Structures are given as structure tokens and as C-alpha cells.
Amino acid sequence: METNETVEKIKLQISENPIIVYMKGSPKLPSCGFSSQVAQIMINCNAQFAFVDILQHPDIRSELPKYANWPTFPQLWVEGELVGGCDILTEMYQKGELQTLIAETAAKYPSEESAS
Numbered sequence: 643m644e645t646n647e648t649v650e651k652i653k654l655q656i657s658e659n660p661i662i663v664y665m666k667g668s669p670k671l672p673s674c675g676f677s678s679q680v681a682q683i684m685i686n687c688n689a690q691f692a693f694v695d696i697l698q699h700p701d702i703r704s705e706l707p708k709y710a711n712w713p714t715f716p717q718l719w720v721e722g723e724l725v726g727g728c729d730i731l732t733e734m735y736q737k738g739e740l741q742t743l744i745a746e747t748a749a750k751y752p753s754e755e756s757a758s
Contacts, residue, residue: 648701652709656719659692660751661744664706665716666697673697676728680716683735687744720747 655662661684667673669681673695684691696703696715707713710724718725720743725731734740 645705648705649709652702652706655692655694656722659719660721660747661689661691662719663691663693663716664696664702664719665693666695668695669693674715676714677716680718680728680731683731683740684718684744687735687741689744690748720744 663669663680663684665672665677665680667677669685672678672681681693694702696706703715706715706717710717712724712727714727717727718731725734725740725743731740734743
């Protein structure tokens with residue numbers, strides 16, 4: 643896939659999902675310790691969040707670090723802004739900041755996801 647197409651796909655995912663995690667594996671079956679920790683934190687925040695398994699999408703895996711200017715995964719994006727990776731999210735969670743951010747964001751977007 644073309645680099646521009648991949649970047650457009652990333653932008654679209656970030657714009658369509660107020661809370662999205664780029665991770666290795668899925669929240670139920672994470673493929674690395676850091677992704678597992680972030681998935682657990684998000685679940686503990688009662689967050690409705692989208693995720694992209696970068697192991698299934700090598701194009702995103704190679705382009706997102708350049709686009710985000712952030713070299714590692716997982717990455718949490720909230721309302722189009724990169725919040726950070728595992729260390730930052732763990733610290734924010736321990737201070738209670740992440741829960742507030744997630745709750746405030748979720749309140750702005752009534753759960754379309756759970757309308758299945």
C-alpha cells in the first residue's frame with residue numbers, strides 16, 4: 643500500500659474513533675506486555691474504545707510512528723491527539739487523570755459502539 647494511503651487510513655481511523663488504541667494484538671488477546679497493560683487500564687476506565695492490531699496491519703505499524711512522531715506501541719489517541727504509550731498511560735491512570743479524560747471524552751460521544 644502507498645505511504646499516503648496508509649497515512650490517510652490512519653487519519654480516518656483517528657478522526658472516526660474518539661478513543662482508539664494502536665496495539666499489538668487485541669484487548670482480549672494482547673501480544674505484548676505493554677499492550678496488555680494498556681488494554682487492562684482502558685478496561686479499568688470502563689472505556690468504549692476502538693483498537694487496531696498493528697500486527698495485522700504492517701503498513702500502519704511502519705507508518706504510524708512517523709506520523710505520530712512516537713516510536714513505540716501501544717499508542718492511545720483521544721479526539722485526534724496522541725496521549726501516549728504505556729508508561730504515560732500508567733502514570734496518568736495512577737494519578738486518576740486518564741479516568742477523567744476517558745469519562746469526559748465518552749460523555750461527548752454517546753455510545754454508538756454499543757448500539758449493536
